[in-house]
Amino acid sequence: MKYTVSYPIIDLHCDTIACVVALSGGKERLAKSGGHIDLPRLRAGGVLMQAFAIFAPAQPVQEMLPLGDTPEAIFEAAYGWYRRELAENAAEVAPVRVFGDIEKNRRAGKISALLTLEDGAVVKRPADLDALYEKGVRMIALTWNFANSLGYPNAVEADMSKGLTALGRQAVERMQELGMVVDVSHLSDGGFRDVAALARKPFVASHSNAREVCGHARNLTDPMLRALADRGGATGLNFYNLFIGDEGETTIEGILRHALHIRKVAGVEALCLGSDFDGISCALEFKDYAGYPALLAAFEKHFTPREMDLITHGNALRIFRACMEG
Ligand SMILES: [Zn+2]
Secondary structure, eight states: OOOOOOEEEEEBBOIIIIIIIIITTTOOSSSOOOOSOOHHHHHHHHEEEEEEEOOSSSSGGGGGGGSSSSSHHHHHHEEEHHHHHHHHHTTTTTEOOOOOHHHHHHTTTTTEEEHHHHHHGSSTTTHHHHHHHTTTTEEEHHHHHHHHSSSSSSSSSGGGGOOOHHHHHHHHHHHHHHTTTEETBBBOHHHHHHHHHHHOOOOEETTOOTTTOOOOOSSOOOOHHHHHHHHHEEEEOOOOHHHHHHHSSOOOOHHHHHHHHHHHOOGGGGGOOOBTTSSSSSTTTTTSGGHHHHHHHHHHTSSSHHHHHHIIIIHHHHHHHHHHHH
16 A cells, blocks of 8 residues: 655654664665665655754663764764765755754755754763754753763663752753753653753653553653643654564554553643654564655544644644744
């Protein structure tokens, strides 16, 4: 069955740059790759803006060692590839530094690329955030699965009630001043609580699902989903089978279960897309980014056209505008 592209998509998280392009040493490229995302498939999926995360973990992880053994070294290596990809594909892709760039790029027929950071370990003092902003970073997941300078992760049971460090609190304040989106995916429940208390602007979980539907610590409880919605934020639906609760490949039905639950407990305004493409190892019923239209065709049976607009791009645009221009 053939599906037509009917919704412009803003996807809040992928690992294409660090985990596919950089790790392959450039054998895989944004123009064409064997992963989930490349330019032809972004187009086929209906992309408006893709968030490209630089994954720079606080502690060395085996698979990232080819890029370096410190978060700083990994960041620089992956950032170099990000700049190279944007330069080489400048006719097709352009960065988003201010909110208005999204519309400017769209009018020019270009895909918007939003640079994000997964694991804020490189932040050792608040001024480091200014340097990251200068480099184009517009969203930061405060932690990955290790404790870092900013806070505690949701990967270690003992850390779950521990929240932000003093620097983590300062970082949230500085990010809001600069116009960066605070991302709580991977953060401990205590950290979520602290971000919610400090939030003067919407914040996001860029790639997390509902814990009530799939009891994984990477997902958000109903009260967390409501707290996110209360502050105008949203969570990006993650397509990893272990966070969906699917055995084997990720199914469209499985993703829908989370979307319907999140709408029920927090409202449709709390729903975005955050595939985690190129960061997840499972097979997917709709394969890769070009499968978005098939996924959305199934969503259309449960969501109104207005709701579809909000989920695919409207909520994300509202949040980025509030954070970048507010
Ligand atoms: Zn992640």
